[in-house]
Amino acid sequence: MTKRTNRISRRVLIALATSLAFAAPAVLAHGETHEKINQATKVISTEEHPFGKEGDAKRVDRTIHIDMSDFMRFGPSDITIRQGETIKFVVANKGKLMHEMVIGTREGLKQHGEMMRKYPGMEHDEPFMAHVGSGKKEEMTWQFTQAGEFYFACLLPGHFEAGMVGKITVIKG
Structure with missing residues (x-):
């Protein structure tokens, strides 16, 4: 040049x-x-599940912060909610591993966990799931339309089995 x-x-x-x-x-x-x-x-999904439906972020009754850790625990791991309440969950991953919070029935979570073990690369995105990278936060809004006992868990292979599960008690409003 x-x-x-x-x-x-x-x-x-x-x-x-x-x-x-x-x-x-x-x-x-x-x-x-x-x-x-x-x-x-x-557009908010109107699909009803046994544990509720997607909530409207503009009509949140309260916010609950959930922490996830590499000790395979949620904090808090026991939550009480009134039937009909719309909850904004702010889910924070305090660990170095990927974690998720999936709301469902105990049986539904077990079945979904089995499917994830068979197909570890499976991608999905539902309003009752938050996939959270290390050091990140995600939000999900859910309305609990039915009273009963429900759960939330990390369904990444091995996490649920290690105890990464919490309980949601929905009491009649």
Whole structure:
């Protein structure tokens, strides 16, 4: 390369870097706008399960914080809720391993855990599940429409069996 070509290349690189520096915030802001629109227009599932249905994030009765750890425990692991309450769960992974919180009946959780052992790469996304990476937090909103005893568990292979399960008691409202 000649000195002149080298100078031109350097100028082009500087101009390109400058353009990208100014464009990046606009691109990120554009993504945020789409995220806000998606949250605002999200359709809430009306599918009813024995343990309730997806809750409306705009109509939360209370928030419950759940911690998960590599000791294969939830904190708290025993929760009492009134029938009809809509709960926002803020699920925080305090460990280094991936964890999840899945709400269901004891039998349903056992069956789902078996399926995950057979198909460990299985991907799923339901409103009663929160998959949380190390050091991260996720939220899920759930309305408990039926009274009874329900559970939440981490169904990643070996976690449920190690005791990573909690109980939800829903009392008549």
